Amino acid sequence: MTKKEYIESGVLELYIAGALSEKESQEVYEMMQKHPEILQEVLDIETSIVKLTAAVVPNNSKYTFEHLKSKLNLSDNKEVKVIDINKPKSNWFRYTGWAASIFLTAGLLWFINENSKLKSQVEIAQDNKQLLEQQIEEAKGNLEETEKLVAIFRDRDIVEIPLGGQAISPESYAKVYWDKKTKSIYLDAQGLPEPPKGKVYQVWSLKLDPLTPTSLGTIDDFISDDNKIFNIANINDSEAFGITLEPAGGSESPTLEQLYTLGAVSTS
Numbered sequence: 001m002t003k004k005e006y007i008e009s010g011v012l013e014l015y016i017a018g019a020l021s022e023k024e025s026q027e028v029y030e031m032m033q034k035h036p037e038i039l040q041e042v043l044d045i046e047t048s049i050v051k052l053t054a055a056v057v058p059n060n061s062k063y064t065f066e067h068l069k070s071k072l073n074l075s076d077n078k079e080v081k082v083i084d085i086n087k088p089k090s091n092w093f094r095y096t097g098w099a100a101s102i103f104l105t106a107g108l109l110w111f112i113n114e115n116s117k118l119k120s121q122v123e124i125a126q127d128n129k130q131l132l133e134q135q136i137e138e139a140k141g142n143l144e145e146t147e148k149l150v151a152i153f154r155d156r157d158i159v160e161i162p163l164g165g166q167a168i169s170p171e172s173y174a175k176v177y178w179d180k181k182t183k184s185i186y187l188d189a190q191g192l193p194e195p196p197k198g199k200v201y202q203v204w205s206l207k208l209d210p211l212t213p214t215s216l217g218t219i220d221d222f223i224s225d226d227n228k229i230f231n232i233a234n235i236n237d238s239e240a241f242g243i244t245l246e247p248a249g250g251s252e253s254p255t256l257e258q259l260y261t262l263g264a265v266s267t268s
Contacts, residue, residue, distance in 0.1 A: 006031065007041050008113060016045055157181065161241055163263035168245075169193065174261045176241045183235050189219065190228040192260060195245060201260070202250050203232060206240040208264070213242070218250040240264040 001009070014020050015028040032039040158177050165172040173191035187203060195201055203216040216232050244251075245258040 003035055003037055012042050012045055161263045161265055163261035166259045166262055169260045172260045185232050185234045187230045187232055198248055199245050200248050202244050202246045204242045204254050205234055205236040205238040206242055208239045213254050
């Protein structure tokens with residue numbers, strides 16, 4: 001048990017109230033000797049109890065000894081008969097005040113602790129609600145995007161061009177869906193490996209005779225994009241498409257030694 005947990009356990013209040021066994025009281029005393037924080041907490045609790053008790057203990061001047069002395073017409077020279085009272089009833093109110101203060105203090109500590117727990121639970125619930133709302137919005141967005149892609153891929157006017165792996169990476173593959181009406185392509189690059197640090201994939205539109213490459217741009221968000229489908233503008237009369245690995249920022253012309261995939265547009 002940590003010092004914080006020990007302080008919050010309520011054992012210090014019971015110690016002050018005298019409600020612990022001798023062994024338990026000795027343990028609290030030893031903890032007070034070892035840890036100044038616990039000693040200070042005991043002093044703070046005692047101070048609070050004294051302040052609370054003062055409100056219920058009679059402190060009116062009419063209860064002072066001098067006042068009672070005058071009422072009884074006692075003088076300093078007169079012999080006073082002393083009556084021994086074994087159990088003074090007047091102290092009952094003082095003890096009641098101490099007990100009430102102890103229970104009130106313990107109740108306040110419990111309330112503060114429970115209020116702190118409740119506040120923490122409310123904050124967690126609010127965070128979970130915001131996270132759930134965010135996930136719902138993302139799911140809606142993903143669903144709408146998926147439905148859009150399905151519609152595009154099923155469009156009979158879309159030209160589908162498979163891109164096969166080349167010498168540097170025979171296992172690589174990709175696919176281009178060319179929408180000539182919107183002058184754009186959808187590139188499915190799921191079959192490409194993750195590019196090394198400082199490198200990016202660059203997409204090319206090719207004319208074959210003579211070989212004329214035109215850059216369609218780099219895929220800078222390849223790693224962060226989960227579905228690996230990219231919408232790219234293409235105003236060219238393409239005869240083939242290729243993907244090379246280039247330095248970050250792209251190249252003016254394709255590095256043929258880093259050609260990962262290539263595919264020609266079917267003429268049939």
